[in-house]
Amino acid sequence: MSKTPSIQAIKGMNDILPPTSARWQWLEDQVRCVMGSFAYRNARTPIMEQVQLYTRGLGEVTDIVEKEMYSFQDRQDKHGDADHLALRPEGTAGLVRAVAEHNLLYDGGKRLFYMGPMFRRERPQRGRYRQFHQIGAEALGFGGPEADAEMILLAVALWRALGIKNWRLELNSLGQPDERRAHREALIAYFEQHQEQLDEDARRRLHSNPLRILDTKNPAMQALVDGAPKLLDYLGAASQQHFAAVQAMLRASGVEWRINPRLVRGLDYYNLTVFEFITDSLGAQGTICGGGRYDYLVEQIGGKPAPAVGWAMGVERVLELLQEEGMAVPEPVPDAYAVIPDAAALPAVMPCLQALRAAGVAVQMHASSGQADAGMGSMKSQLKRADASGARFALIFGAQELAEGQITVKALRDGAGQQSRQPLADAAAWAATLKSPDSAQ
Known part of the structure; x- marks a missing residue:
């Protein structure tokens, strides 16, 4: 095939x-x-x-x-x-x-x-x-x-x-138009006296739009154009x-x-x-x-x-x-990356992520490939993805945390490796701690 x-x-x-x-x-x-x-x-x-x-x-x-x-x-x-x-x-x-x-x-x-x-x-x-x-x-x-x-x-x-x-x-x-008309007549008369130096574009424009001849990029015509009548004089x-x-x-x-x-x-x-x-x-x-x-x-x-x-x-x-000029343009990165070891936890995770987003936190959720038996991926691989995303924090929704109604917040940039626990049900109360200093309020 x-x-x-x-x-x-x-x-x-x-x-x-x-x-x-x-x-x-x-x-x-x-x-x-x-x-x-x-x-x-x-x-x-x-x-x-x-x-x-x-x-x-x-x-x-x-x-x-x-x-x-x-x-x-x-x-x-x-x-x-x-x-x-x-x-x-x-x-x-x-x-x-x-x-x-x-x-x-x-x-x-x-x-x-x-x-x-x-x-x-x-x-x-x-x-x-x-x-x-x-x-x-x-x-x-x-x-x-x-x-x-x-x-x-x-x-x-x-x-x-x-x-x-x-x-x-x-x-x-x-x-103004009348001044340009007087200049136009002077331009045509000037270029007609030097027709042998005009290229094909200039000859075509000589009577239709002679002003555009002044804008030529042809090096062979630069001296001719420099000597043409100046509109400012009209x-x-x-x-x-x-x-x-x-x-x-x-x-x-x-x-x-x-x-x-x-x-x-x-x-x-x-x-x-x-x-x-x-x-x-x-x-x-x-x-x-x-x-x-x-x-x-x-x-x-x-x-x-x-x-x-x-x-x-x-x-x-x-x-x-x-x-x-070497200007560094900032690229958008999420404030937090949600690490979810078990897909069965998703119904509990998503309301929390939505509450954080509603509070102005940019959150990227880990998602599976969708292939059979692929699962969500190991904790280690998800944390690697979290770090690669540029996020400042990883939100870890592990089995133990969820059983206790909590989330582990792990710093990935400033204070890398530091961890704290936050309540799962009250995300709006601690959402501000995840925001980038220059993020929209």
Whole structure:
């Protein structure tokens, strides 16, 4: 009889399993804490949207829409119509769609954050996957430079909470649409004079999205791009004042940055302030967080005009950075491990374990393999498992203890080997003695 072939995960879409998943949980907990300190509230949107949301919001000539988006026709309805759908390649457009659809700004601006998987069909490599995860923050309905500064300070606070030190901040201003149009015309004229130096991507973008040429990674084009007209030279007084105010607030907050006139971001919806947090620890893929202001996206998607600013962070890259910087992320371990030599004792053991858990104690119960005649295992083997679990205590439910209505509590870490007896029927009264000092109360 032939063996059934195994089914494996899709390339570039990874399983996240223990102990690695503990690092993800820890990161997410830190994010929730920092977001809460800035009064940002969680929002959750579908992973699937209408393709039109992205072609209209991100721009039809962006790499995401042109090359990377997973899109498909849905099943036809009874009239023969079918929606054109896409797995979300980023989080901002979907969140803005939700805000507009539900008129969430009717009573003023909102500060929101999200966490979840995104999808792009690209070649998997270090830090880049077909299913990847983003954490994003968005402040909608706030048009002043203080919102831009707060958004950057929110990211800085997160790096500090995570213990990440190897990062730098780059800033630029994309101005307003009329300023960008004047710059665009100057860019096209400049690059047309040097067409022989343009690569295939640049030629394709020359008249559709010349600003993206500035973001090229082609070493052969760096000198040409360095000599291109600078968008900052085309900013009007209001745009300059907005950018100067953002910098003043960052300076006052002790945050360092450098202006990068080539920083344009990869999406069409940005205006005014744009920024990226970059590290040198992850090779060529150094951006760990990026964003900026997008004052016209809400209206583009069909909502009432409203200013907005936000950023997105790549979870996989941040976790890799934590590892590169040698950050020790705490792994969850049980407070206690229940050692049960005889399966016949389980009806008496389980109510006690439930009482301990209800009192906030994390308890791992020893369980049998289920094989015939295997039993629960010897006391010695169970104690070995208890020690390997990382638990601070072993709870021994031996025959003698149970006959006396008691439990033996054996220390496995601090004061290893010390033992005491506790009453079986009143677990809630002594549960606090088992809790880790830093466990939730």
